[in-house]
Amino acid sequence: MARPLEGKLGIVTGASRGIGAAIAENLASKGCNLVINYTSASSTELATSFAAQLSSTHNIRAVPVQADVGSPTGGADLVSATQSHFPPVAGARFQIDIIVNNAGIARNAPLAGVTVADFEATYRVNVLGPLLVVQAAAPHLPTDRSGRIVNISSVSSSTGFVTQSVYGGTKAAVEAMTRTWARELAEKATVNAINPGPVEGPMYAANPPEFLEGIRGWVMHTPLMRAREGVDSEEETNPHINTPTPSTTNLISKMATSHPPPPTAPPQTTTPKDDQYQDQDPFDTLLTLEDQFYTLGHAQGTADGALAGRVEGRQLGLERGFQKFVEAGQLQGRAIVWANRLRAAGFGSGSNSKSGDGGEAAAKVGKDVRATGWGESSSVAGSETGPGREDGEGVEGDKKLALPPFAYKDTARLEKHIRTLYALVETESLSMENTDEAVEDFDDRLRRAQGRVKVIERMVGEGEKEKTIKGEGTGGGDGHDPGSGRLDV
Structure with missing residues (x-):
């Protein structure tokens, strides 16, 4: 035996x-x-x-x-x-x-x-x-x-x-x-x-x-x-x-x-189902039944755990994916605002720009972001019209959208960072495929974009003035700082 x-x-x-x-x-x-x-x-x-x-x-x-x-x-x-x-x-x-x-x-x-x-x-x-x-x-x-x-x-x-x-x-x-x-x-x-x-x-x-x-x-x-x-x-x-x-x-x-x-x-009477136990001693029968129940229970528990994991993972993935797309959209919006402030300063307009001063590049940025709804007229300081409005309509409201120009002088370098930021978070180029490669690429681009934002903020001084805009510093506390150009929206 x-x-x-x-x-x-x-x-x-x-x-x-x-x-x-x-x-x-x-x-x-x-x-x-x-x-x-x-x-x-x-x-x-x-x-x-x-x-x-x-x-x-x-x-x-x-x-x-x-x-x-x-x-x-x-x-x-x-x-x-x-x-x-x-x-x-x-x-x-x-x-x-x-x-x-x-x-x-x-x-x-x-x-x-x-x-x-x-x-x-x-x-x-x-x-x-x-x-x-x-x-x-x-x-x-x-x-x-x-x-x-x-x-x-x-x-x-x-x-x-x-x-x-x-x-x-x-x-x-x-x-x-x-x-x-x-x-x-x-x-x-x-x-x-x-x-x-x-x-x-x-x-x-x-x-x-x-x-x-x-x-x-x-x-x-x-x-x-x-x-x-x-x-x-x-x-x-x-x-x-x-x-x-x-x-x-x-x-x-x-x-x-x-x-x-x-x-x-x-x-x-003994049924065919019971025949398998008739030739076994009682202790063997007990161990056999225990093994069967353990095997069945383990298989069911594994299946239930996998299903629960997929459901929870899918929900978590949706939440995190949504948060990432929202953040990408926010960074894209900042790139658009910064690009328009370059144009508001006159770079790329052909006047007061010399070869190599970054003017042509700044113009390209404005062209890149024109399709987003910020029309050329709405992005220049002092605009009299706004997007989607007839000439002369809502002038008073449009003036509130006027963007102050940058005081930063090295516009070529600044423009390069803004264009890179925009390219990293441009929504049409972001993949929405549910694959490991797509998710890793998305995360990598978002990390690089976040780093680029910090560089731009240091260049234009926004990081230092953010507390003032929020009413924590000595500013007016009205939500708009002409020096930094940040808007409360």
Whole structure:
């Protein structure tokens, strides 16, 4: 048989007999090193011989550890003993890979016969015990979600067997804790509960007659619980014996979290879908189901995350793209205003311009920006008409649009920077393709344009006067500074 658990370390509570022993045998056959936990001193010899038998048969290391998991220090004592028996190698971390909380007691009695002492003892072992064990072991669980915690519950948690008002309550509590731990320990281990039915052993034999009679109908309609001629004992096969037949530990058909059939339900039949589990042992079935659910959950989570990322990324991209285009438009507007101020100073008009003084270049700038709506007449100081208006109309309003000329003298250099700025942010040349290359080119041009703006501001002195325009300096605070030419719009 394959040994998928080779080198793993597991703890099985209540493992000296019954279900616990069967689980320990299964884990050992897969190569898992084990701590065989037991409670009473009377079980020491049995647990010791069982651990030795597992070690020799399966070539693993199994050690018996006595600890009352229902006591306040039981869980911590068990984990501490485990660490002392299986110390980590130098530099390694002590790790517990598998925990099976199987230890339990059942003091079944009719409602009238339930005592406080029985109630407290049953809840202490069946509920507090698993909690303290998991609590003590949690720091030592794997960190890669490979850990496994299996809590042994019972069909009694949901079927309401006679005389099991206390025992059934403890198993319902175990299932509730299992759901909580599955969330809290999700990054370390999976946590599951399994619900076996009546299983032959000391606990089953100790049940009162009322219990055995009460589950007769349920037993008779449960798969693999019927007696077999020539295989099972005479007591099991003799129909005159008024004792229902329990399963033995090797006759559990499959582990499931679904409710068992009610006593009056017809016999269940195996469907083709269930056939894949019939030849597997119960623990393999549980691990197979866990792997399937994990695979499906991981695939769904990845798909949902990718979809959410695309939606959020698209929204963020739209917002940032819009902001970039707005900024590009603002920089283009500043280039237009600066170009028109060059023309307002007379550069490029043919008068008072000499070869090499930048006049011709300034004229070209004005030509470049003419199509933007700032007509030649609207950009020259003292214009009497404005864009889109008839001659003589709105003269008073148009005068407010008059742009003061630059006082800067090195117009050729200034004009070069203005033309470069305009070319960098000219909207018709900006690509709107949604590709990495287009986005990188856009960002690069915007960064270069921002740098060019700072150079122009230093040349014309706008950076120094901006505070004055905003009313923070000694200016008039009317939103217009003739020296800088900045307008409040």
